[in-house]
Amino acid sequence: MTYTMPRPSITRSSASPWRQTKSAVMTASLVLALVVAVVPLVLIILYVISKGWASVNAPGWFTADIPIFSRAVGPGMGPAITGTLMITGAATAMAVPLGVLGGIYLNEYSAASRYGNVIRFFADVMTGVPSIVMGLFVYVIWVLSFGLSAFAGALALGCLMLPIVIRTSEEMLKLVPRELRESAYALGGRKAGTIVRVVLPAAAPGIISGALLAVARAAGETAPLLFTIGFVNQANSDLLHDPNTALSTQIFKNAISVFPGQVSRAWGAALTLIGIVFVFTILSRIASSFLSRKHQS
Amino acid sequence: MTATSLNESQMTPTNVAAVNESNADLADAPSEIVFEVRDAAVDYGSQRAVDGVTLDIASREITAIIGPSGCGKSTFLRCLNRMNDFIPGAKVSGGLTYHGEDLYGSKVDAAEVRRRIGMVFQRPNPFPKSIFDNVAYGPRINRHKGDLSAVVESALTRAALWDEVKDKLKKSAFALSGGQQQRLCIARALAVSPDVILMDEPCSALDPIATSRIEDLMVGLKRDYTIVIVTHNMQQAARVSDRTAFFTTDVDDRGARTGRLVEFDHTNTIFTSPSDSRTEGYITGRFG
Numbered sequence: 079m080t081y082t083m084p085r086p087s088i089t090r091s092s093a094s095p096w097r098q099t100k101s102a103v104m105t106a107s108l109v110l111a112l113v114v115a116v117v118p119l120v121l122i123i124l125y126v127i128s129k130g131w132a133s134v135n136a137p138g139w140f141t142a143d144i145p146i147f148s149r150a151v152g153p154g155m156g157p158a159i160t161g162t163l164m165i166t167g168a169a170t171a172m173a174v175p176l177g178v179l180g181g182i183y184l185n186e187y188s189a190a191s192r193y194g195n196v197i198r199f200f201a202d203v204m205t206g207v208p209s210i211v212m213g214l215f216v217y218v219i220w221v222l223s224f225g226l227s228a229f230a231g232a233l234a235l236g237c238l239m240l241p242i243v244i245r246t247s248e249e250m251l252k253l254v255p256r257e258l259r260e261s262a263y264a265l266g267g268r269k270a271g272t273i274v275r276v277v278l279p280a281a282a283p284g285i286i287s288g289a290l291l292a293v294a295r296a297a298g299e300t301a302p303l304l305f306t307i308g309f310v311n312q313a314n315s316d317l318l319h320d321p322n323t324a325l326s327t328q329i330f331k332n333a334i335s336v337f338p339g340q341v342s343r344a345w346g347a348a349l350t351l352i353g354i355v356f357v358f359t360i361l362s363r364i365a366s367s368f369l370s371r372k373h374q375s
Numbered sequence: 376m377t378a379t380s381l382n383e384s385q386m387t388p389t390n391v392a393a394v395n396e397s398n399a400d401l402a403d404a405p406s407e408i409v410f411e412v413r414d415a416a417v418d419y420g421s422q423r424a425v426d427g428v429t430l431d432i433a434s435r436e437i438t439a440i441i442g443p444s445g446c447g448k449s450t451f452l453r454c455l456n457r458m459n460d461f462i463p464g465a466k467v468s469g470g471l472t473y474h475g476e477d478l479y480g481s482k483v484d485a486a487e488v489r490r491r492i493g494m495v496f497q498r499p500n501p502f503p504k505s506i507f508d509n510v511a512y513g514p515r516i517n518r519h520k521g522d523l524s525a526v527v528e529s530a531l532t533r534a535a536l537w538d539e540v541k542d543k544l545k546k547s548a549f550a551l552s553g554g555q556q557q558r559l560c561i562a563r564a565l566a567v568s569p570d571v572i573l574m575d576e577p578c579s580a581l582d583p584i585a586t587s588r589i590e591d592l593m594v595g596l597k598r599d600y601t602i603v604i605v606t607h608n609m610q611q612a613a614r615v616s617d618r619t620a621f622f623t624t625d626v627d628d629r630g631a632r633t634g635r636l637v638e639f640d641h642t643n644t645i646f647t648s649p650s651d652s653r654t655e656g657y658i659t660g661r662f663g
Contacts, residue, residue, distance in 0.1 A: 257498060257500040258500055258502065258503075260458065260494075261496060261500045261560065262502070262512070264496075265489070265564065265566075265567050266487060266567060267486065267489075268486050268516075275516070276502055279504075280502075
């Protein structure tokens with residue numbers, strides 16, 4: 079006598095009701111978690127838009143100087159917009175090349191060495207340094223000798239970006255398969271040439287999106303700029319000399335004011351800053367998907 | 376040796392065809408020796424991975440290396456073009472010469488060794504570049520002067536891929552099928568005019584049709600190149616190779632596994648009258 083497996087019907091109604099309940103409960107809680115995560119984001123953006131839209135829409139918002147008198151009502155944020163772009167741009171120009179080189183060193187030249195581990199450890203520590211401490215550091219080593227300037231702010235932001243860029247570059251390089259390097263070596267390739275021609279292009283989409291996310295984060299930093307760039311009301315296009323201003327520090331200064339004109343300028347600056355960061359994020363997505371599509375279709 | 380080698384390399388086409396037809400026709404007189412391996416061993420850290428390999432690899436022949444998993448076939452193959460240099464802790468000892476020169480001599484330029492001794496890997500691994508740029512990569516890094524597209528066309532033709540890709544050279548290499556990608560990797564290796572091609576289980580990720588195309592290709596290529604192939608597939612070794620080396624694994628009392636060369640002979644001899652009982656056991660399917 080042989081034993082045969084019982085053969086339940088394959089129709090859906092025979093599925094256990096308990097299993098269906100579990101499935102429904104889990105699906106509902108996942109949807110709820112998503113809603114909880116998204117709602118604050120949507121609320122923040124809607125609130126900032128509703129409060130700041132009028133300021134941003136006023137003619138001259140992007141170009142006019144910031145009114146000197148606290149009671150003045152109306153635009154502009156021109157100097158802060160150019161300041162933010164200048165400071166973030168200079169910080170990027172310093173931190174991204176250096177960070178990518180650091181990532182290459184860590185992953186390609188010192189993967190398991192003690193020196194590499196020490197650098198990796200300090201890069202991680204540096205990621206955790208509060209941004210205001212980074213500002214204080216730049217204040218001591220630069221501002222005390224050379225005065226407030228956009229460059230000093232860029233130094234502080236660059237110090238914040240550097241460890242992020244180093245670690246993302248290293249992680250992205252680590253993902254490049256060994257076979258790819260070996261096939262370059264098998265053709266008589268040397269190490270440096272292989273890194274430049276094969277490994278970096280393969281890791282480029284990830285490195286670029288990591289770098290642009292670091293840029294987006296740095297663009298919104300306030301604390302390290304407070305005592306490195308100072309405050310001005312007119313645009314200062316000199317990177318190296320004299321105080322400058324940025325959107326984030328203008329938000330800080332104007333939002334705590336008692337005058338309605340300044341408060342509405344703070345909301346406008348907040349909306350402008352969100353817009354700039356949003357554009358950076360979109361650009362990073364486009365750049366990395368363009369680069370990975372170029373090779374994979 | 377030089378006189379014999381010249382005669383060997385100037386074989387008439389009919390002779391070559393005769394050699395290809397049957398391994399038994401292979402002259403026993405030694406043809407030019409490309410690799411002379413004498414008691415070679417590879418250590419990973421304190422663990423000996425391969426030990427006591429002694430064999431000669433002859434020019435313009437296909438030498439197959441077979442054996443069970445973990446017997447050090449690939450490790451040994453990677454010694455021949457210094458690919459083990461990149462594995463931390465790997466150390467090669469014993470005598471390995473290439474055309475009489477010590478492969479591991481202190482003055483040897485490993486990159487130049489790898490240019491002359493190309494390699495095709497287990498999984499097709501084209502660069503994330505266009506088909507053209509994949510093949511042109513080797514000539515470019517070796518500062519090729521002259522018409523790059525002629526080099527690319529000739530390499531793709533020799534790899535029996537030209538007709539399939541000539542209209543889409545600018546397309547990404549990932550657009551090709553697995554078998555085509557592997558032939559592209561062969562073309563890429565041929566483009567730097569190597570002397571030897573090492574193949575590390577080149578068909579293990581391919582279907583039977585793609586496999587048979589690669590096998591046909593190998594038999595055609597041995598007219599101009601010396602080929603060493605590691606394979607899991609005994610039928611493949613029997614079909615394409617002239618000589619076969621059989622490796623196996625020894626396990627010592629501490630459980631450490633070391634690969635050893637058991638037998639090296641003409642493929643026909645290995646498959647019809649092996650002298651070692653372990654070889655016979657493996658090829659008849661009793662283990663491995």
